[in-house]
Amino acid sequence: MAKIEITDLNFYYGDMQALHHIAMSVPDRQITALIGPSGCGKSTFLRCLNRMNDTIPGTRVEGSVLLDGQNIYAPGTNVVDLRRRVGMVFQRPNPFPQSVFDNVAFGPRVLGLTRERDLHELVEESLHRAALWDEVKDDLHQDAQQLSLGQQQRLCIARTIAVEPEVILMDEPCSALDPIATLEIEELMKKLEKEYCILIVTHNMQQAARVSDWTGFFWLGKLVEFDATQTVFTRPSHKLTEDYITGRAG
């Protein structure tokens, strides 16, 4: 069964329709990449999955997004809890101006997920899972903003993991990183997929090809093709996909 089942999803910024009848089954414990040119709707779609678009005035959603069979747009949905279950990592690493420890402990403290004395264990485990522990364990109280950009992004992933999400949304998580830091994040994603459902939006087709199990190609607000990544990148079903991935369209 899919972790997230999207059916006939339409999204509007005022009168402008940004997403058209999107249907997709997102599998659990695998990585799904969303590719397409700028403005094709892939980030808008991603933000629909934890209702981040709710914060933008004048927007409207139609259709359904089922998370484990429950429609996240149903009246009475606890949006705070939804965003805990469906965490998000952003384009630019955005650590709080606090210590490494406090960054990771922030979510659990705010949500009251754990007692203060258990926090150390949770922070350590989250940093381990984000493949950052060995690099910061000697000084957990150093300023998070002093870390390299790649480390900051892994810290943001640790911060996301610390609130025990089920789904991790990543919106261009490597666009600010150098190639080595990018590969480190990609390798981390491959480890995390064993425990989480991961969706990544990326401008970088090669990254989608390297890291994902499934790929969705968006064009002008429509989902043109959604298939196993190796199929999309070796024998796509649609000419438009072929033209885009071979650099002939977009």
Place this chain on the structure above:
Amino acid sequence: MIRETFERDLQRLQDETLILGSMVENAILESVGVLKRRDVEGAKRLIAQDRFINQKRFDIEEEALVLIATQQPMAVDLRTIAAVLDITHELERIGDYAKGIARISLMIGEQPLIKPLVDVPRMAEKACDMLHRALEAFVTQDVVLARSIPPEDEEVDDLYNQVYRELITYILSDPRRIEGANYLLWVAHNLERSADRVTNICERVIFTVTGEMTELDSDTGLAGLS
């Protein structure tokens, strides 16, 4: 290790190539075995089994193309995958030579061989030994080993020339033996070509490690004609 997943996939591709190599080695040895034993059923089985070799080659090719499409391999990684594509092609062709020998077994059918097989099995063993070590050189990226194998092709060529001369003598002494001699000549030819393809594999190993395209051809006598 940063690209652990890719490294694992690349390793698997090389492992699969070794498995294909082992299937082909067995096919060559068995093709000469069934000819020697006059095992018609074994020959039929061998011909049918060639499809497994072909399928394995296609599977490896598919995996290699997926790796190129999805992992953007560079430098030695790219050369390794390019070499896998070449080597699996060579292996598949050697598999075809084994199938060809099995077909000759069927064509000879119940007729007795015109001479006992002595040098032909030696050619098969030598070609397989060379193939085995060439694939070892590929997975261990051992250029010294790769360079040392092609000169040994001369041994196979010498055996081929010897078989040829012997068969000519048989034909001259009794022209009714032309057909039987011709069959065995084809068997020897297939084995000689198999060893030549091992040389091509060694060239690919050197290319993988050094990036250098080299010709290591060492055919002599009759073997140089094909």
